Amino acid sequence: MAVERKNFRRFTYAEYVEYLKPFLLKVKFSQVHIHGTWKPTIADYRKAADKMKIIQAMWRFHAITQKWGDIAQHATIDPDGYIWEGRSLLEAPASAVGYNDADKDRIHPFMFEMIGNFDIGAENLEGAQLATAVKLTSHIATMWKLPDSQIKFHREMNPAKTCPGSSVNKASFLELVRDWSDVDMSPADANKIISTWLSPAWFAASTKAERDEIHRLANELRKASGQL
Known part of the structure; x- marks a missing residue:
């Protein structure tokens, strides 16, 4: 019988930093790919009594409906700034066609999603969620020695998308990443x-x-x- 549910661990930022350390010698992240879910929204997450079910719903859509084998992203940042685990860090993400670098040498992008609809007039990327997104981007880029040019918004890889949201200015985001040190x-x-x-x-x-x-x-x- 096919698996119909998968459980996911939730980390604080500090816990996730510790979780990442053993992977430095196991995988080579070539880029950081930044996405916003659009759906589920922050409002959807806030209304959910069981937050795990929000992550599980994404997994079912990605793994079963889309047939991507697992949830697309390596990590999901919720509105409270927690990081939910995603697919194995040793596997290439399902980030954007032509940009996943699915090869046999464990060289591929690190992809994360931020829960929310960040298009103009919808929801805002702010507070603990923004803090974690900036710090995680900075940490991955530092650990794997990636320049700013290898930090990609989804819309840069697929111009038909606004992802991670039309209200999220990349130049401003990168300024925060550069200013932050872990x-x-x-x-x-x-x-x-x-x-x-x-x-x-x-x-x-x-x-x-x-x-x-x-x-x-x-x-x-x-x-x-x-x-x-």
């Missing part, structure tokens, strides 16, 4: 201050000068806790 998640107390207070303030800052000052304060915390 937080070492230990020791716990320093990290808690950085992730709970400084990280949201960084994303709420309206100027680069404000972000630079928040970065400076975060680095002072890292020094005080023996991380630098």
Whole structure:
């Protein structure tokens, strides 16, 4: 009998960073592909009593209806900033025709979806979800030594799409990626201050000068806790 349901783990950003570490020597990510789901929407996610069912519904559509063998993406970022696992990181994604690099050498893009309809006039990519998307993009690009040119929005690979959403400006997104440097998640107390207070303030800052000052304060915390 065919599998009709698959369970998925949900990670905090810090947990997902730890999850990624063993894969550095197992797979070569050639690009980062960024998508927005359009459907399900943020509203759909908020209404769901069981959030797992939202991810499972995507899996059924991708794996069974579309016959892609599994959920298309390697990771899904929900509106609360959590990261849900997707298909195996060792397998090429079902990202965009002609861009999946499905070969035998484990060289392929890392693909993630952000839950929401981010077209103009619909929903907004903001807060914890934006923070995780920026930090994850930065982390993958840093670990696998990818330049900005290898960070791709879905619409760049398929001009018929607005994905990840017409309201998401790539230049602004890349500026956030460039400005962000990953937080070492230990020791716990320093990290808690950085992730709970400084990280949201960084994303709420309206100027680069404000972000630079928040970065400076975060680095002072890292020094005080023996991380630098």
